[in-house]
Amino acid sequence: MKPVIILPGVKDRGRRAYRMTPVQDDPVSLRVDGKLVDLEDLSVNGVAFLSEQDLKAGIYDAQLNFTLQQRDYSLFCKLNLIRTKTDAYAGELQEMTSLDERLLSKFILECQKNAIMRQREDSQVDEH
Numbered sequence: 001m002k003p004v005i006i007l008p009g010v011k012d013r014g015r016r017a018y019r020m021t022p023v024q025d026d027p028v029s030l031r032v033d034g035k036l037v038d039l040e041d042l043s044v045n046g047v048a049f050l051s052e053q054d055l056k057a058g059i060y061d062a063q064l065n066f067t068l069q070q071r072d073y074s075l076f077c078k079l080n081l082i083r084t085k086t087d088a089y090a091g092e093l094q095e096m097t098s099l100d101e102r103l104l105s106k107f108i109l110e111c112q113k114n115a116i117m118r119q120r121e122d123s124q125v126d127e128h
Contacts (some may be wrong), residue, residue: 020111025118027067028107032079032089033060040088044104047079048090055089057081062093068107075100 022028022039030039030049041048047062062079065072075096083090096104 020108020115022111023115025114026111028111029065031063031065032081034063037089041090042108044093044096044101044108046090046092048083048088050087051089052087055081055084057084059094060091064093064104066104066107068103068110073103073107075104 020026020042022042028039028042030037030042030047032049032051032055033053035051035053037053038050039047040050042064058081060079060081062077064075064077066075067073077096077100078094079091080094081089081091
């Protein structure tokens, strides 16, 4: 059995390691309160985005749309908006089912793999 390592002063906030910054090729979108926003960062637990609408801290309806293995998914959940700063927002995704979380994790991993492949292709082009 592996020993458990506890670092003093570091609290586990349930943050997962899988996160991504969407690019044009990633088939994902986010709606907050029914309005499309510009997704900046995505993890299973939270999002960061830009929006022209004026949002205050609080709970909003959210909808994540993405394509995974040639299937379209729409996840409906709540967004607890924590950070609001001149058109830049961040919040925690809440009330997702365990299936929703698994699908989103798979989608994020797939996007990370694609990003690695793009980087490798770009570095091979630069070498020639």
